[in-house]
Structures are given as structure tokens and as C-alpha cells.
Amino acid sequence: MAEKSKGQKLQEKLAYKKKNYYEVASAEEKKEIFAFAEDYKAFLDAAKTEREACAVSVEAAKKKGFTEYHFGDKLKAGDKKYFINRDKSVVVFRVGKKNLEEDGFRLIASHIDAPRIDIKQVPLYEEGGMCYLKTHYYGGIKKYQWTAIPLALHGAVVLKDGKKVEISVGEKKDDPVFYITDLLPHLGGEQMSGKATSIITGEQLNVVVGGLPYEDEDVSDKIKLSVLNILNKQYGMNEEDFLSAELSAVPAFPAKDVGFDRALIAAYGHDDRVCAYPALRAVLDMESEHTVLAMLVDKEEIGSEGTTGMQCKVYEDLMEEIAIALGANFRKVRFASKCLSSDVTAAYDPNFPSVYEKSNSAIVSYGTALCKFTGARGKSGSSDASAEFVGEVRAAFDKEGVIWQTAELGKVDAGGGGTVAKFIANMNIDTVDLGVPVISMHAPYEVVSKADVYSNYKAFLAFMK
Ligand code: MN
Ligand code: MN
Numbered sequence: 001m002a003e004k005s006k007g008q009k010l011q012e013k014l015a016y017k018k019k020n021y022y023e024v025a026s027a028e029e030k031k032e033i034f035a036f037a038e039d040y041k042a043f044l045d046a047a048k049t050e051r052e053a054c055a056v057s058v059e060a061a062k063k064k065g066f067t068e069y070h071f072g073d074k075l076k077a078g079d080k081k082y083f084i085n086r087d088k089s090v091v092v093f094r095v096g097k098k099n100l101e102e103d104g105f106r107l108i109a110s111h112i113d114a115p116r117i118d119i120k121q122v123p124l125y126e127e128g129g130m131c132y133l134k135t136h137y138y139g140g141i142k143k144y145q146w147t148a149i150p151l152a153l154h155g156a157v158v159l160k161d162g163k164k165v166e167i168s169v170g171e172k173k174d175d176p177v178f179y180i181t182d183l184l185p186h187l188g189g190e191q192m193s194g195k196a197t198s199i200i201t202g203e204q205l206n207v208v209v210g211g212l213p214y215e216d217e218d219v220s221d222k223i224k225l226s227v228l229n230i231l232n233k234q235y236g237m238n239e240e241d242f243l244s245a246e247l248s249a250v251p252a253f254p255a256k257d258v259g260f261d262r263a264l265i266a267a268y269g270h271d272d273r274v275c276a277y278p279a280l281r282a283v284l285d286m287e288s289e290h291t292v293l294a295m296l297v298d299k300e301e302i303g304s305e306g307t308t309g310m311q312c313k314v315y316e317d318l319m320e321e322i323a324i325a326l327g328a329n330f331r332k333v334r335f336a337s338k339c340l341s342s343d344v345t346a347a348y349d350p351n352f353p354s355v356y357e358k359s360n361s362a363i364v365s366y367g368t369a370l371c372k373f374t375g376a377r378g379k380s381g382s383s384d385a386s387a388e389f390v391g392e393v394r395a396a397f398d399k400e401g402v403i404w405q406t407a408e409l410g411k412v413d414a415g416g417g418g419t420v421a422k423f424i425a426n427m428n429i430d431t432v433d434l435g436v437p438v439i440s441m442h443a444p445y446e447v448v449s450k451a452d453v454y455s456n457y458k459a460f461l462a463f464m465k
Helices: 004-014 025-045 050-063 222-235 241-243 270-285 313-325 330-338 387-399 421-425 450-464
Strands: 080-083 091-092 103-112 116-127 132-137 151-158 166-169 209-210 246-251 255-258 264-268 291-297 338-341 367-371 405-407 430-435 446-449
Touching: 004 430, 025 264, 025 270, 025 450, 050 091, 050 151, 050 270, 050 291, 091 270, 091 313, 103 166, 103 255, 103 270, 103 450, 116 151, 116 222, 116 241, 116 430, 132 222, 132 246, 151 209, 151 255, 166 387, 209 222, 209 446, 222 330, 241 246, 241 367, 264 450, 270 291, 270 430, 270 446, 270 450, 313 330, 338 387, 338 421, 338 450, 387 430, 387 450, 405 430, 430 450
Parallel strands: 103 291, 103 338, 338 430, 367 405
Antiparallel strands: 080 091, 091 291, 116 132, 116 246, 132 209, 151 166, 151 246, 255 264, 264 446, 367 430
């Protein structure tokens, strides 16, 4: 190889160049990347809703010797605990031996809800030889993407007698699926000339759930009756029980590798299980001298509201209870704490270059992406991490050899988005966003790079070290 020129050497020393993780990973590390992806895909298939993600996470924690924590319980260094919030969010934590007032918490916060099609409270009707459920979508979706694909139904129904039944249909090989219709192109002339936001309206997102008439000459709505009959036999429910049900239609596709080389994964709900799963694994897998918490929260997609969203007092209460149990002043603890708000960002998509500013966009396989700020327009709605805190996080990543990049969600004027970061920063905890770049975010089938998933996991380990 020719000797490097003076300018080349200087450029190497002074200029910043981000790296493709696959290009720099050792053979051993590549194996780890692909092995971790298998575990992640299994989690995705088992956890399509926040309820399921919560249950699966608790099971994984139990297997690693974690036990349930309730407010008021005693705690000591070395304890491994999980706290369940209303079966829809969970905080998995380890108590470290460092002084909590001086060292604070190491928090990783991500969300386990994802955009989907929720079933209305009075949903069932029949028309045109089919039975349907009326829906109300959850989160920011392009409605037209949810038609003509296989859907599964997940959720919980609280029956008249107060008993709760869990429902999951459409995932197993022999399960039926559900379906939202779209217009054939032959008759779609007028539809296709409309705006994409209205070619499918909210009230057209009706899910087909049946087509077999009940055999009795004397009843009307025969198909609806036969569907009700099946629901009654299988779940003990009547039509009235939909009033207190929480059912969602989600894509029935399992997670799959993408590409001849299997470098990428397509799945429903990478946003934000691609951060929640590595966060969970980091806390389960590694002992730390710090007190570390993986917060897997609900309702991020609709503003982090309610009793299970990040804005709820319950998470602050939990941290305060931990501080009290360890005899620490909670104000001091918060001031000393550090948080990675872990949510996905938009990956640069070469099919749509006009909305990205490439040098500040996350590139697929270039590692998990740190976003100093989120928000829209003039950073509105963002907590904007300080240079000092970003510097600290950067040093921790570099020390552990994490391949990572920075990102902004699209061009300055192109749009924007927010995460849970500001709610945690508002508690007086230094917080910065870090997460996996996603292609086709919020689509029924999203794509990420296996290298970025593993980079995210490694970044969490480095942060907890
Ligand atoms: Mn998200
Ligand atoms: Mn989202």
C-alpha cells in the first residue's frame, strides 16, 4: 500500500467520518449482531401490544431472578426488581452499590405501544354478506397502508362479571386473520385522484371478521349472530362486553429478515420495541454499580398521557420510593441522575431524499443514533440536551467501542416529532435521545438494520457501566 500523503494523514486526524457498523465489526461481533437479532425477532412476534410486551418482559425478568416490587418494599444493593404498572408498562431495575444521592439513577426509557387500529366500543355490524368491526386508529398512521393486509386481533375484554379475558387471534399458523378492504383499481379512478390523507378515511377502516350466516330463518343479522356465538363460546362474551374491551387490530406478519444477506429486519412495531428490547436486555444481562432502570412505557404514540404514559406521576413516584427505601434525598438523586430516552428516529431513505438533510440524518447500519434535540420548527417541544451531557455520553460510548451516529428527524422545515425525553428532563434529570434508525416508520411493516439493533444494546451497556 502506498504511503499516505501529508494531507491524507491530516484529514484522518481532523475530519469526522461516520462508519458502517457491518464494515468495521469483527467476524465475532458480526455473529453477535445476528444472534441478538434472532432474540429480538422472537420478542417482536410475542409482543405485538403493550400488554403483551409487558407480560413477555416480566417473564424474561423472572427467568433472570428478578422479583416483583411494590411501593413501600425494602430495597438494598444487589436487588433485582420489576414494577408492573396496570399490565401495560413495566420498569425493570437493579439496585447498585454506589451512593444514590451522589450517583443518581441510570435510566433508559422507551415505549412499548405502537400505532395500530383500535376497535370501537360498539363495533359489530353486518353488511354486504360480511360482518365487520368499526375502528378508531391509534397513533400517527397513513391510513391507506392498513388496507388489504392480514391483521391479527389482540387485547383484553372485561366481562360483565368483572372477569378479564385476553384475546390473540391471527398469529398462529392455523389462525384466521382479519382484513380491511380497499377499492379495486378498476373502480378507483375517483379515489386515486383524491389526497392521500383521504383516499381511505377513518370510518372506512372497518375490519372484516365474518361471513357465515347463523342457520335460522327467523333472525335478522345472521352473520353478526354467528360471530357473536363464536365470541360467546370462545371467550364467554356478549355484544355488550365490547363496551369494556380494549381490542386492537395489528399486522399479522411475523418479523422476517430482509435481503439476500439478511442484514435487515422487517416487522410490525420496531417503533419502539427496537429500543425497549435492548433496554430490557441490558438491565437483565449486566450487573452495574449504578442503580439502573429500564422503563418500558405506554401511550407514547398518543402523547404519553394517562396512567400508563410517561407523563404519569407513577414513574416519578417509583423513583422516589426507591430513593426513600435507600435513605436518599430524592431531589439530590434526580439532580445526579442521567437518562437515555430511547426511541427510534427516521433513517435516511434514498427513495425520498428531498425530506432529509443527509449529513445530519441517520444512515442504516451506521449505528444507533443520538438526537441532541427533537421537536419541530425552531426545536419547539424539545428538551435539547446540553453539550456537557452529550459529551459525557459520547465519551462513554467511545470508551466501549460503540459504533454510533447522530441524527435529526428530516430537514429543518420538513416536519418533526417528539419523544418522552422532555418529560424526564422536566424532572431535573439530564436526558438525551438515542435510538435505532427506522425505514418506513409507522407503516404496518417497518425495517431496521440488525447492526443498529445491536449497536443500541451495546450503547445501553456502555451507559450503565
Ligand atoms: Mn417511538
Ligand atoms: Mn412512533
